[in-house]
Every structure is written in structure tokens, then in C-alpha cells.
Amino acid sequence: MSANASLPDLMYLNGFGNEHETEALAGALPIGRFSPQRVNYGLYAEQFSSTAFTAPRASNRRSWLYRIRPSVMQGDYEPYVGNHGQLCTGPLAGPVAPNMLRWDPLPIPATDVDFVDGLTTIVTCGDAMAQGGMGIHLYAANQSMGNRFFYCADGEWLLIPQQGALLLRTECGRLLLQPGDIGVIPRGMKFAIDLPAGPVRGYVCENYGAPLILPERGPVGANGFANDRDFQYPVAAYEDVEGDFELLCKFAGNLYRAPIGHSPLDVVAWTGNSAPYKYELARFNVMGSVSYDHPDPSIYTVLTSPSDTAGVANVDFVIFPPRWMVAENTFRPPWYHRNVMSEYMGLIEGIYDAKEEGFLPGGSSLHNSMSPHGPEAAVFDKASNAELVPDRYQNTLAFMLESRYVMQPTPWALATELRQKDYINCWNGLEKKFTGRDQGAR
Incomplete structure (x- = not known):
């Protein structure tokens, strides 16, 4: 097939992690024998292994590729x-x-x-x-x-x-x-x-x-x-x-x-997972609170790379897509928090509800393990005084990559002019609102 084929002829197989089989020429895919003595059309059989051979069946990932030339045909x-x-x-x-x-x-x-x-x-x-x-x-x-x-x-x-x-x-x-x-x-x-x-x-x-x-x-x-x-x-x-x-x-x-x-x-044909x-x-089926309180962002996890500790991910890929917010008597934006997991965020389009200024599509933010973060001052005031009617978050698509490991900015990331050196100032407008002293508290 030509490398310059037009876009409309793209076709797909569906189903995450399933065993798939597909061939561009009829009969190119061996039936019943993944590595036969001779493959039709003079193809070479090559196994592509993404996990160890002995990984448990449920987590084993490999595919058989039937190709015109084996991958070893290259220079140093x-x-x-x-x-x-x-x-x-x-x-x-x-x-x-x-x-x-x-x-x-x-x-x-x-x-x-x-x-x-x-x-x-x-x-x-x-x-x-x-x-x-x-x-x-x-x-x-x-x-x-x-x-x-x-x-x-x-x-x-x-x-x-x-x-x-x-x-x-x-x-x-x-x-x-x-x-x-x-x-x-x-x-x-x-x-x-x-x-x-x-x-x-x-x-x-x-x-x-x-x-x-x-x-x-x-x-x-x-x-x-x-x-x-x-x-x-x-x-x-x-x-x-x-x-x-x-x-x-x-x-x-x-x-x-x-x-x-x-x-x-x-590769003329392949089979595997x-x-x-x-x-x-947009196909992500969002779950959320329909009574009160702000759910943890884990409800927005699309994919996860597990670690050797259950519930503590090597990497979680989380999105914040368009959705309805209906919770009552609740501070709806993400609350202030410190997390043992490190959080990197990016913005694909629109506005992220906790950062309405300064966080641009294509931009990034990093809040490392146990570093505090949360809504900027203006967002806090707006959310604290909002009338809590059902609200459709439409113009937004942000994502988070979360990890158990501390994230280290590269020398480029620390030195680039793209770094917003005044980022910390977005919380400057937060005021002390404590009223306990008026009640005789110490």
C-alpha cells in the first residue's frame, strides 16, 4: 500500500487490549500456526514482545508481524x-x-x-x-x-x-x-x-x-x-x-x-495484542457526585500504569472533560490540597476551572509531591459565592499525569522564558477570613 494513501481510507479494529488479527493481502496471515515454516507471499514471521515471555497470560503483550523484510536488515x-x-x-x-x-x-x-x-x-x-x-x-x-x-x-x-x-x-x-x-x-x-x-x-x-x-x-x-x-x-x-x-x-x-x-x-499482516x-x-463516560462534595480526581482516570504497590500508580492519565456539575452545598473547583503523588497538568483547549487566568492551551504546570496547590484567589471567591445550580462545564479539556515519583524539571524547563516566574502570585489575593477570635477563641 502506498505511503501516500489518502486519509479517508483509514480503518480501525476496536477493543482495548484484545487479540486482533488483520491482513492487507488475503492469505498473508497464517491460520493456526503463528510461525510456520513458510509464510505466504514470501513474508518473514517476527514476534514483537512488549512483556517478558513468561508474563502471566492476562498481562502478556505480544504480536506476530508478517513482514517483507525482517527488522535486522539495517545499518549500525x-x-x-x-x-x-x-x-x-x-x-x-x-x-x-x-x-x-x-x-x-x-x-x-x-x-x-x-x-x-x-x-x-x-x-x-x-x-x-x-x-x-x-x-x-x-x-x-x-x-x-x-x-x-x-x-x-x-x-x-x-x-x-x-x-x-x-x-x-x-x-x-x-x-x-x-x-x-x-x-x-x-x-x-x-x-x-x-x-x-x-x-x-x-x-x-x-x-x-x-x-x-x-x-x-x-x-x-x-x-x-x-x-x-x-x-x-x-x-x-x-x-x-x-x-x-x-x-x-x-x-x-x-x-x-x-x-x-x-x-x-x-508489515503485511499482524496478529496479537x-x-x-x-x-x-469525548467517549469517556464521566462519573460524578449528584448530591454533595467534590469527588477525588481518580474518577477521571482514563489509563493507568500500575506499580508494585496496589493503588499507587507509576503513571495515571487523568482528564477533566466537559461535564455537568450539580453537587449541592459544595465547593465545586478542586480544593486546596497536598498530595503524596506528583501532578503534571496540561491544557488541550478552553479554560481549566481551578485556573481561569494564565494556564493556556498548550501550557503546563507542575505540583510535586506534598507541594500545596489549588484554586487561584479569584476562583476561590467566585466559587465560594456562586449560586449552586446545575452548571455545564463546556469549554474545557485538561489532563493530568500523576506519578508516585518526584518529578524533576529539566534544565531547559527551569531556564526557558516560557516559565511563568510569577506563578506563585496567583494565590496572593487569598485573605485571612478567620472569625474565631470574634467568638472568644484563642
Whole structure:
């Protein structure tokens, strides 16, 4: 199939984590034998394993790829410096201050920059070599990757577009992501990103730990939150193209490049449960209070990467989507709090209800473990005096990446002019309202 196929011919398989099978040519997928002696069309059988062979069946992730050339057909790697050192991996050296931080969005590049060269790491946590924690990167690009391909051996990638569409060309097929969608690419999966609608900007969570899964629903029961059926996987498509190509790789925190004489996206058929997938955030079925009190943000968890401690995530991906707020006698915005988990937030569109000024689409904020945060002064006054009628939160889509690990801002994040050095001042208007002394209290 041509690499230049038009967008409308994209098709998807549904169901999170299911075993899928798909073929671009009839009969390319072996039936009953995953690694037969001879594969139809002269294809090579190759297993792609995202978990150890001996992982329990319920958590084991692997797919069989039937491809035109095996992946070993490439040149040697050498260091790649085209990203100019902006892509970093934890742990980083140096101290981590507990300050509350916020940043303006990345500008769109003024010169030609593709997705890989447009990546900049803002925070990291944990240790990629020990396979725990994550890195959070920003991207801004205005050029398709063309004959360049990329894979990350350090973790799976959760892509969160904020501006512009991404066409992901992967070994398993193609996915189209637009703002309001997310996409996940397994650790080690090769891909390229085209820009079918102009410049793009957004966020990437590089998950060093266990693969993302759906959280348990608990007493919510069988339905609600993100439903399995709403996740979409690509159908098989392939590129049988030879020429002068470049394969980029992120391995053990460093970038490398290798020459390759063909497109590595030459998988004609595949079967398994380790493949890229997408999810439209508008399909999230929000649960909330219909009586009183403000629920914990865990009710908005879309995906989670579990750790070895139950209930304490390596990474939680949480969204704050459009929704009704109806709770009575309740302070409706997020309350002031200090959290043992570290919280990074981004804004896809609109206004986040706890920060009505200064938190811009494409921007970021960081509130590390036990650092206090909550509504700015104006939001507190507005919410404290609001008439509590049913209210539809419409113009908003924010997200949070939460982790058990302390998040370390990169040197770029601390030095950039995009950092709002006056962020702490958003709480300056909070006044002492204590009336106890009027009642004789000490």
C-alpha cells in the first residue's frame, strides 16, 4: 500500500487490549500456526514482545508481524544530535526544588522541524534503566518526517495532541490523531509522523514502567469511564518502498541513527495484542457526585500504569472533560490540597476551572509531591459565592499525569522564558477570613 494513501481510507479494529488479527493481502496471515515454516507471499514471521515471555497470560503483550523484510536488515547505529539535546531521560543529576511551576506553550517553529527534532523534555521522574517512572515531553513541529522513522526502547509513548493532526504511520498500520484524541505506541514500535493539516503542538508521556491499562471500575460496575470497545487499533497496511531512509532510536536515554535501505513499515499482516491504539477522549463516560462534595480526581482516570504497590500508580492519565456539575452545598473547583503523588497538568483547549487566568492551551504546570496547590484567589471567591445550580462545564479539556515519583524539571524547563516566574502570585489575593477570635477563641 502506498505511503501516500489518502486519509479517508483509514480503518480501525476496536477493543482495548484484545487479540486482533488483520491482513492487507488475503492469505498473508497464517491460520493456526503463528510461525510456520513458510509464510505466504514470501513474508518473514517476527514476534514483537512488549512483556517478558513468561508474563502471566492476562498481562502478556505480544504480536506476530508478517513482514517483507525482517527488522535486522539495517545499518549500525551511531549517535544522533539533530534534536540538540532537548530530549532527556530520568533520572537527572542535581537537586529538585519543591516549587510550584507553570509554563506557557511552546511556539510553533519558525524553521522546518519534524516531530522528533521538535521534542523538548519538560520533566522526568523515576529511572528509565530501572523501568519505573516517566518522561514528559512537549512537541512543536511543522514538517512531516518523510523518510525518517523512529522508535523508543525506553518506554511506550502516550501522545496527546493539542494543535493540529498527526498521521501516525506505524508497523501495524496508520492512526489519525487530532486534538481530543490520544494515541499510544508500544515500547520499540517503529513509526513516522506526517502532518496532514499543517503545524502541530502537543504533549508526550514516555512511560518507562508497566504498559498502560484500563483502571478498575470498583463499585461503578461494568460500564463507565473509558470502555474497552471505544479504543481503536490500526488495520494492516504496508509500505514496500526502497531508498535512502533513516532509522532513529531512543535507547538508554540517548538518541541514535542508523541507515536503512527501505521503509521499516513493511508489515503485511499482524496478529496479537501489542499494537498502537487511539482513543477519543469525548467517549469517556464521566462519573460524578449528584448530591454533595467534590469527588477525588481518580474518577477521571482514563489509563493507568500500575506499580508494585496496589493503588499507587507509576503513571495515571487523568482528564477533566466537559461535564455537568450539580453537587449541592459544595465547593465545586478542586480544593486546596497536598498530595503524596506528583501532578503534571496540561491544557488541550478552553479554560481549566481551578485556573481561569494564565494556564493556556498548550501550557503546563507542575505540583510535586506534598507541594500545596489549588484554586487561584479569584476562583476561590467566585466559587465560594456562586449560586449552586446545575452548571455545564463546556469549554474545557485538561489532563493530568500523576506519578508516585518526584518529578524533576529539566534544565531547559527551569531556564526557558516560557516559565511563568510569577506563578506563585496567583494565590496572593487569598485573605485571612478567620472569625474565631470574634467568638472568644484563642
